[in-house]
Amino acid sequence: MDERSELVDRVVLVTGGTRGIGRGIARTLARAGAAVAVNYCSRAEEAAATVAEIEQAGGRVIAVRADVAVRDEVEAMVEGVAAELGTIDVLVNNAGIATMRGVDDITEEDFDQTLAINLKSAFLCTQAVLPGMRKRGWGRIVNVSSVAARGGGAVGVHYNASKAGLEGLTRGYAARLAPEGITVNAIAPGLIDTEMAAPLKESGVADRLPVGRIGTPDEIGQAVLMVIGNAFLTGQTIAVNGGGSFL
Numbered sequence: 001m002d003e004r005s006e007l008v009d010r011v012v013l014v015t016g017g018t019r020g021i022g023r024g025i026a027r028t029l030a031r032a033g034a035a036v037a038v039n040y041c042s043r044a045e046e047a048a049a050t051v052a053e054i055e056q057a058g059g060r061v062i063a064v065r066a067d068v069a070v071r072d073e074v075e076a077m078v079e080g081v082a083a084e085l086g087t088i089d090v091l092v093n094n095a096g097i098a099t100m101r102g103v104d105d106i107t108e109e110d111f112d113q114t115l116a117i118n119l120k121s122a123f124l125c126t127q128a129v130l131p132g133m134r135k136r137g138w139g140r141i142v143n144v145s146s147v148a149a150r151g152g153g154a155v156g157v158h159y160n161a162s163k164a165g166l167e168g169l170t171r172g173y174a175a176r177l178a179p180e181g182i183t184v185n186a187i188a189p190g191l192i193d194t195e196m197a198a199p200l201k202e203s204g205v206a207d208r209l210p211v212g213r214i215g216t217p218d219e220i221g222q223a224v225l226m227v228i229g230n231a232f233l234t235g236q237t238i239a240v241n242g243g244g245s246f247l
């Protein structure tokens, strides 16, 4: 299979695509020939740095600011990307937060904020890109879940719930959209070397993993590329976790 041809002239939106895992996904898909929009919320300087990096490598890329938990901002973002790059063919719902909380110190606000940014955002972004994908009869949606969707993990119950919900959303959309040429899958990373993972890096997780190290953002990008290239793969969660389970 020629993976490059699948993405040449396709337009990709990666939410939270300016740093961490999202940046790894964005640069991998740009290398494969896609025009990429990287979304961010507050760190404009890191967005500019990611755009510069992808451009220097010969990629076509723009940065677009929006809080993905806010419907009006999502709709404006999708319209803006369409105006600058064209209709979105591939949506990667990657933006997320991981606010560490114990069972006794988690608040209602923590719970609501995590569900809004990690789960509702994927619903809002999916609804916004669907009309364009349906018109073309082709679309790829990849949701970045976590091993925490099925395991306990270290972040908290709000995070577990948001990622388990994201996998339910994935299967629900997949079943309904498959006849229209749109696949919907999830990637469930284990610990990946980003700012989000910093508090857990020193905990010895790497030593407990069969591969003996934590993952890189580009390794998640490769998994996203693989999923996009397979029209018969839908409604699945692909674990990319160095051989570990339920950390």
Ligand code: NAP
Pocket: 015, 016, 017, 018, 019, 020, 021, 022, 039, 040, 041, 042, 043, 044, 046, 066, 067, 068, 069, 094, 095, 096, 097, 098, 117, 144, 145, 146, 147, 188, 189, 190, 191, 192, 193, 194, 195, 196, 197
């Ligand atoms: P990260 O380094 O903290 O980056 C998070 C990204 O999401 C940033 O680009 C950030 O934008 C963006 N973002 C946060 N809130 C947003 C909002 N309301 N609207 C738009 N963008 C927003 O995190 P990461 O480690 O790359 O994680 C990316 C995804 O992978 C998350 O869904 C996370 O749950 C999942 N994941 C991570 C790991 C891991 O070990 N790192 C493991 C499993 C799953 P700004 O820069 O503007 O803040």
